[in-house]
Amino acid sequence: MSLLQNRPPVGPLHRHISLRPDAQPLPDVAGMVQTLRPEEPLHCIRPAVISTHARAFTAAFNGDALYAVKCNPEPAVLRALWEGGIRHFDCASISEVTLVRRLFPGADIHFMHPVKSRRAIREAWIINGVRDFVLDSADELQKILEETGRDEAAAVAARPGLFVRLALPETGAAINLSKKFGADVETAAALLRAARPHAGRLGVAFHVGSQCTNPQAWGEAMALAGEVIRAAGVRVDVIDVGGGFPTAYPDIAPPPLGAFMAEIDAAFARLNLPGVKLWAEPGRALVAGGASVVVQVQLRKGGMLYINDGVYGALGDAGALGFRFPVRLLRHTPRLGAPDEMFGFFGPSCDSLDVMRGPFILPGDVAEGDWIEIGQLGAYGTCLRTGFNGFDRAALAEVSDGAMLQTAGYEPEDL
Numbered sequence: 001m002s003l004l005q006n007r008p009p010v011g012p013l014h015r016h017i018s019l020r021p022d023a024q025p026l027p028d029v030a031g032m033v034q035t036l037r038p039e040e041p042l043h044c045i046r047p048a049v050i051s052t053h054a055r056a057f058t059a060a061f062n063g064d065a066l067y068a069v070k071c072n073p074e075p076a077v078l079r080a081l082w083e084g085g086i087r088h089f090d091c092a093s094i095s096e097v098t099l100v101r102r103l104f105p106g107a108d109i110h111f112m113h114p115v116k117s118r119r120a121i122r123e124a125w126i127i128n129g130v131r132d133f134v135l136d137s138a139d140e141l142q143k144i145l146e147e148t149g150r151d152e153a154a155a156v157a158a159r160p161g162l163f164v165r166l167a168l169p170e171t172g173a174a175i176n177l178s179k180k181f182g183a184d185v186e187t188a189a190a191l192l193r194a195a196r197p198h199a200g201r202l203g204v205a206f207h208v209g210s211q212c213t214n215p216q217a218w219g220e221a222m223a224l225a226g227e228v229i230r231a232a233g234v235r236v237d238v239i240d241v242g243g244g245f246p247t248a249y250p251d252i253a254p255p256p257l258g259a260f261m262a263e264i265d266a267a268f269a270r271l272n273l274p275g276v277k278l279w280a281e282p283g284r285a286l287v288a289g290g291a292s293v294v295v296q297v298q299l300r301k302g303g304m305l306y307i308n309d310g311v312y313g314a315l316g317d318a319g320a321l322g323f324r325f326p327v328r329l330l331r332h333t334p335r336l337g338a339p340d341e342m343f344g345f346f347g348p349s350c351d352s353l354d355v356m357r358g359p360f361i362l363p364g365d366v367a368e369g370d371w372i373e374i375g376q377l378g379a380y381g382t383c384l385r386t387g388f389n390g391f392d393r394a395a396l397a398e399v400s401d402g403a404m405l406q407t408a409g410y411e412p413e414d415l
């Protein structure tokens with residue numbers, strides 16, 4: 001089947017990007033599994049779901065949406081986002097920058113990692129036309145100014161966009177992103193003042209943490225950004241409200257997208273900063289529903305299923321973080337389903353930590369040879385694979401199926 005590609009680990013950032021096969025329509029997951037009977041994990045990308053979610057987000061957000069590439073750099077995913085109207089990309093490494101530039105010569109790429117190598121800054125600025133850089137320290141500001149101001153770099157007729165990343169107090173997100181990066185209010189204000197004379201545009205950026213289900217977190221962060229801007233006493237051009245927008249999991253139904261946008265708009269209005277633009281850096285919310293992985297059961301021991309993918313593959317967040325993902329059984333041989341039961345999974349590696357407790361709800365007669373489709377893996381799932389213990393084989397296909405779970409505000413009928 002020509003629609004199937006091999007999926008090497010860390011592939012997307014380095015492998016040759018093949019052109020999209022124009023064989024239409026795309027197959028569906030159940031049909032593919034029946035035909036291929038895959039004995040290695042099969043990654044199923046749903047381009048239509050990704051485009052729809054991107055369209056919903058860009059329509060609802062009153063500013064520019066930068067897709068956070070780390071969430072899933074697969075070219076098929078990036079193309080679906082572009083199709084859905086995404087033109088801005090938040091990159092954190094020079095490999096991400098180069099990949100996006102190769103795919104989309106006209107994209108706006110923003111380098112939003114607060115600690116960059118000098119070479120990455122230079123290559124982004126000179127070769128890849130990246131104009132915006134984030135920082136949370138005076139040393140990083142100095143580094144950016146030196147590397148974009150060198151002789152060969154000075155030929156660029158622009159001044160860098162400079163964004164100060166603000167640290168936030170705990171917000172109740174599933175994953176905190178302020179323990180490692182971000183300046184406190186006083187430092188951020190000083191950095192804004194120091195950066196202003198050198199900045200083509202100046203911004204304040206924050207991240208409330210990933211999978212944040214509380215809209216108020218954005219309101220509080222926006223108020224803090226306002227405090228920083230007042231303390232700095234300089235003109236700011238952009239407030240970047242970051243990512244963190246949640247997606248649905250079997251035990252989590254987040255408030256609808258509109259609730260987050262209403263909170264952001266209200267908090268922004270309270271700051272009364274005419275002329276300032278809003279940016280956001282969504283990752284998870286745009287792509288989580290856009291990929292699943294079909295795994296095969298290799299052995300059953302009571303309530304535990306030994307499957308051919310695990311925490312060193314696409315299922316990392318189901319391990320220590322305990323994420324529950326939606327599952328559906330695709331049977332090896334047709335038989336009547338037994339009542340549902342709760343199951344845990346063991347991954348293929350020899351490490352006892354390669355366990356996913358779930359629980360995952362499946363028909364009680366699930367057996368060796370059956371396939372399980374695991375959904376909502378488009379974000380921080382299909383891109384986290386490693387080659388550990390030699391279990392690095394997987395295939396990749398684009399499919400026509402809908403998302404396995406709906407997230408309020410992102411489906412066409414909600415728009």
Ligand SMILES: *Cc1c(COP(=O)(O)O)cnc(C)c1O
Pocket residue numbers: 068070071090112113177207209210211242243244245281282283284285379
């Ligand atoms: C990871 C990350 C994002 C995306 O976060 P999500 O929770 O996936 O929306 C955005 N911006 C920065 C700086 C990040 O590190």
